[in-house]
Amino acid sequence: MSPITYIRLHPSAGLLFVQLLGVLLYPWMEDTQIGRALFGAFGLLVLGMALHVVKRSPVQTWVAGLLALLVVGLNLLDRFTPSPLLEALIAILEAAFYAYAATSLIAYMTADQHATTDELYAVGATFTLLAWAFAHLFTFCQLLLPGSFVAMIEPQAARTWMELLFLSFTTLSGVGLGDIVPITPMARSLVMIEQFAGVMYLALVVSRLIALTTAKR
Template sequence: MRGSAHDERPTRFAMLLLSLLVLGGASGFATTDIGELVANIAASAVLLAGMASLYHNRILLLIGCVLLVPALATRWTFFWLQGSALAPVSILFSLLFTVFNAGALFLYIQRRGSPTNDTVYGGICVYILLGYCFALVFMLLEVLSPGSFAYTHEVPVGIAQIESDLIYYSFVTLTTVGFGDITPLTPPAKSLTMIESVVGPMFVAVFIARLVGIRTSR
């Protein structure tokens, strides 16, 4: 009974959704010093809100803590020291937590019964987290193998610019808009782009079909 009472909180995923939207807006301005600071604060808020969304399960919460601490520590250590060797480590820990967060939320939503505002917010969060997961993978690929992507504009310099461009590229791919101003060059980049362009519409179709199916069956 105590768990079900917690599940009815309407703001369960609202804060995570809000922080994800703020991060999306802030990432476009991360090319300046102030913008980079704001983007780091927004990214940290996403990690903390993602952690808060796991409170319904103590085991998930414990695993989340184990992943969250190094993700936050390496992100801010890199921000202050700007050591190139720390970049892939910071990206990797953020990726691990984001993948875990998205997977945990997806399983929680799938196990719920009738759809509520809470589960709808959660589904939107999972969809946006998918975009950030792919963005982090693209960033890791570009850092470890520079030149994995071609740009019609000036080539980004520094992690902040790479992050800004590849978050944009990831969501353009996830939504199948495909403006073409950033192009994958290497086989891994092409394969990951293809996978994301399939996963995005498929998730939306399956999620909406599930909501409609449950609604009509009741």
């Protein structure tokens, strides 16, 4: 089976692969103008893959498509007339899109009593979508309240996208905050909510699919 055919049969696998590829590529895209352009193009690819995965029903497609259209349109507008307010609006809309995509995948995984191969891939894809959603929320928080996050290196500088995504992954997985720390009340609230979401995701969704897989065997 070719990779394209496999991804067509298991769209969640394609989304998971693209998200993990982004984790490897983002550090090389943040420092140059060409890299930032590629960063934007890759973001559109992730949006498209997530939109494809969410297409489970007409309502889900309509809501996800509207959010994706707003994100793309505002990003294009930000290219010509950049402003902190516009960046904050884009960040909150992207967080809403990824959170909605993650919720749709959770509904897909819990809709029946069978654990398919695509649903097992959806476990990882949903985790990355939640991590992306909270990273965008952290970006929104940093734009709204500069200095919300500090780190060991250049404590007073604004945290990069990769740093906030790293914070999101470490928080969601429950392995700890690492070298990036939230210091404002809003930032700490968002981190606490993500910690709760990570624990509940593992306890309710992942454990359920593992139980279904074991019962099937």
